[in-house]
Amino acid sequence: MNNGVKYTGIPSEEELLASPGVPSAERLTQGPVAYIECVQEIPCNPCEEACPFGAIFVGEPITNLPVLKGEACTGCGACIAKCPGLAIFKVHLNYTGTTSLVEFPYEYSPLPRKGDRVPCADRTGDHVTDGRVVSVRNARANDGTAVVGVEVPKAFCLTVRTLCRKEYRRDG
Amino acid sequence: MRVLKHPILGDDERERDAHILVDGKPVAAVTGEPIAAALLAVGIRKFRVTPRFGSPRGLFCGIGRCTDCVMTVDGQPNVRTCVTPVKDGMVVTTQAGLGKWEEEP
Amino acid sequence: MRKTQAAVIGAGPAGLAAAIEIARAGGSVTVIDENAKPGGQLFKQIHKFFGSRDHRAGVRGIHIGEQLLAETRELNVEILLDSPVYALFADRTVGYIHDGKEGSLKAEKIIIAAGAAENILAFPGSTLPGVMGAGAAQTMINVHRVLPGKKILMIGSGNVGLIVSYQLMQAGADVAALIEAAPRIGGYGVHAAKIRRAGVPIYLSHTVKGVLGTDQVEAVEIVELDSRWQPLAGSEKILAVDTLCLAVGLTPLTELAWLAGCEFAFVPGLGGHVPKHDLNMETTVPGVFIAGDISGVEEASTAMEEGRLAGTACAEALGLLDGPKAGELKAVIRQRLDALRTGPFGEGRRKAKESLIGLSGEGRS
Numbered sequence: 001m002n003n004g005v006k007y008t009g010i011p012s013e014e015e016l017l018a019s020p021g022v023p024s025a026e027r028l029t030q031g032p033v034a035y036i037e038c039v040q041e042i043p044c045n046p047c048e049e050a051c052p053f054g055a056i057f058v059g060e061p062i063t064n065l066p067v068l069k070g071e072a073c074t075g076c077g078a079c080i081a082k083c084p085g086l087a088i089f090k091v092h093l094n095y096t097g098t099t100s101l102v103e104f105p106y107e108y109s110p111l112p113r114k115g116d117r118v119p120c121a122d123r124t125g126d127h128v129t130d131g132r133v134v135s136v137r138n139a140r141a142n143d144g145t146a147v148v149g150v151e152v153p154k155a156f157c158l159t160v161r162t163l164c165r166k167e168y169r170r171d172g
Numbered sequence: 173m174r175v176l177k178h179p180i181l182g183d184d185e186r187e188r189d190a191h192i193l194v195d196g197k198p199v200a201a202v203t204g205e206p207i208a209a210a211l212l213a214v215g216i217r218k219f220r221v222t223p224r225f226g227s228p229r230g231l232f233c234g235i236g237r238c239t240d241c242v243m244t245v246d247g248q249p250n251v252r253t254c255v256t257p258v259k260d261g262m263v264v265t266t267q268a269g270l271g272k273w274e275e276e277p
Numbered sequence: 278m279r280k281t282q283a284a285v286i287g288a289g290p291a292g293l294a295a296a297i298e299i300a301r302a303g304g305s306v307t308v309i310d311e312n313a314k315p316g317g318q319l320f321k322q323i324h325k326f327f328g329s330r331d332h333r334a335g336v337r338g339i340h341i342g343e344q345l346l347a348e349t350r351e352l353n354v355e356i357l358l359d360s361p362v363y364a365l366f367a368d369r370t371v372g373y374i375h376d377g378k379e380g381s382l383k384a385e386k387i388i389i390a391a392g393a394a395e396n397i398l399a400f401p402g403s404t405l406p407g408v409m410g411a412g413a414a415q416t417m418i419n420v421h422r423v424l425p426g427k428k429i430l431m432i433g434s435g436n437v438g439l440i441v442s443y444q445l446m447q448a449g450a451d452v453a454a455l456i457e458a459a460p461r462i463g464g465y466g467v468h469a470a471k472i473r474r475a476g477v478p479i480y481l482s483h484t485v486k487g488v489l490g491t492d493q494v495e496a497v498e499i500v501e502l503d504s505r506w507q508p509l510a511g512s513e514k515i516l517a518v519d520t521l522c523l524a525v526g527l528t529p530l531t532e533l534a535w536l537a538g539c540e541f542a543f544v545p546g547l548g549g550h551v552p553k554h555d556l557n558m559e560t561t562v563p564g565v566f567i568a569g570d571i572s573g574v575e576e577a578s579t580a581m582e583e584g585r586l587a588g589t590a591c592a593e594a595l596g597l598l599d600g601p602k603a604g605e606l607k608a609v610i611r612q613r614l615d616a617l618r619t620g621p622f623g624e625g626r627r628k629a630k631e632s633l634i635g636l637s638g639e640g641r642s
Contacts, residue, residue: 009462
């Protein structure tokens with residue numbers, strides 16, 4: 001059964017693990033870190049320039065998959081809004097003893113508000129858990145790509161990637 | 173339906189300053205927008221019926237090439253509504269077949 | 278009769294980029310377009326472009342359009358709008374219509390940057406209101422701020438189908454599903470991932486069987502295809518949607534190149550019949566250049582680079598740039614083009630382009 005991104009639209013577990021943009025299991029335990037889900041060679045490199053700490057490397061040719069240098073990454077999240085493919089996230093596995101923090105790019109309106117309890121979705125869009133909105137950043141420089149941070153139960157750190165659109169409706 | 177709020181494009185603050193008639197009913201539109209857009213905004217999608225079988229037609233290509241969207245505008249038939257801008261006072265009618273010029277005896 | 282050194286037909290990204298190069302080199306250039314506004318398809322591209330900084334990566338198509346127009350204003354490039362071109366005469370006079378009256382533009386060189394148009398699919402019910410091109414839907418939501426429908430089914434998993442599905446959701450519509458006849462997704466995985474995250478299912482090996490409705494689309498019947506692309510009886514599904522968008526490819530708009538007497542080649546990878554051109558984007562008719570989707574369907578980024586290449590070559594042919602200087606500029610542009618035509622998505626286009634140029638002869642470089 002073909003289960004790669006070319007067949008489902010979702011990067012498979014294997015594709016993600018093989019990707020140089022995904023942090024190691026060890027690095028995940030060491031504080032917030034970028035999680036780059038870029039698994040196809042497309043000519044594209046704004047992520048490299050976006051990182052103020054030089055933790056993302058693409059080089060030449062620009063079709064190279066971005067390499068995340070876990071030790072250099074501080075988890076600042078600057079790269080999230082810069083990826084034209086909206087393929088970069090930030091995760092903080094050990095945000096608290098029982099919860100993780102997941103930050104994702106979000107380009108829909110209305111934006112959620114800090115403190116909201118929201119239905120969270122995995123890469124298939126299914127509602128897998130509820131979370132609490134911890135941050136909503138919509139810097140002008142990011143031209144409409146907001147970055148939303150949600151606190152979710154730890155088990156969902158590597159699965160939650162967005163708000164559940166099918167169930168998230170807020171007026172105004 | 174108009175998209176009044178948009179995460180990238182912002183709020184649509186244009187005034188609906190053009191008052192047009194569509195099959196005799198008043199519709200408020202934005203001066204300069206394509207007639208087709210003004211109609212879609214109020215949920216009108218059937219723009220004409222074909223000459224032989226009376227089949228409904230509406231917007232298709234959106235760039236003025238296919239002529240599926242033509243209607244009779246200010247007495248002139250076969251006006252491509254996807255590329256013709258709205259003017260205040262325009263009279264738009266669902267076209268039956270090839271349409272008729274009003275001046276014809 | 279108007280006169281100009283270079284007439285650029287089409288004010289999209291390729292045409293504007295070409296005009297800017299000619300104007301920068303000191304030439305007089307007139308851009309002529311049938312639309313009421315310049316920019317071609319750029320002003321509906323509200324997503325951020327890919328590529329590198331040189332390709333304006335990370336910038337939304339609409340802003341790239343604004344940047345190009347600002348440059349044309351700074352350089353005093355003349356742009357004639359609402360002026361469909363209907364003739365290209367052998368002496369390089371361009372015949373056009375404006376305000377119901379004929380006009381003529383006499384040019385020394387011509388660049389045809391007329392772009393491409395969406396393909397059509399025919400099936401029972403395909404003429405019902407509510408069935409439209411994905412580009413038509415995109416124009417309505419992003420340029421005119423109106424929804425063409427509320428519940429959408431998208432056909433086609435190339436970048437257009439994937440991106441327009443996303444943009445329809447940004448505009449507030451519901452996308453019930455995206456179907457693709459091939460057994461794999463045609464466009465970028467990252468674009469597909471965005472719509473999957475929003476809960477839009479992607480049905481591969483599916484096509485439309487028919488559309489149901491009296492005055493407009495009320496439902497669409499889809500059917501699965503087997504490995505030989507034949508419908509599988511019994512696999513039909515009915516989806517209650519009010520709109521069906523067709524994102525089934527683009528074909529170059531080549532009428533003017535045919536009129537001009539250019540030789541053509543049939544290159545499926547580029548969208549069909551395309552005018553032959555050399556490394557300078559010059560066709561087999563001396564003094565007639567092409568750039569952008571008319572020379573092969575790709576994307577806005579490559580259209581701009583081809584426009585720059587054609588503009589530079591045109592300026593050289595007009596004697597505005599000497600050989601070495603033009604050679605330098607063209608080499609840089611070709612490098613940027615090559616960078617865009619690499620990887621699993623770009624390679625096929627690069628090979629198709631190389632075969633087209635090969636058929637045309639190398640030309641001057």
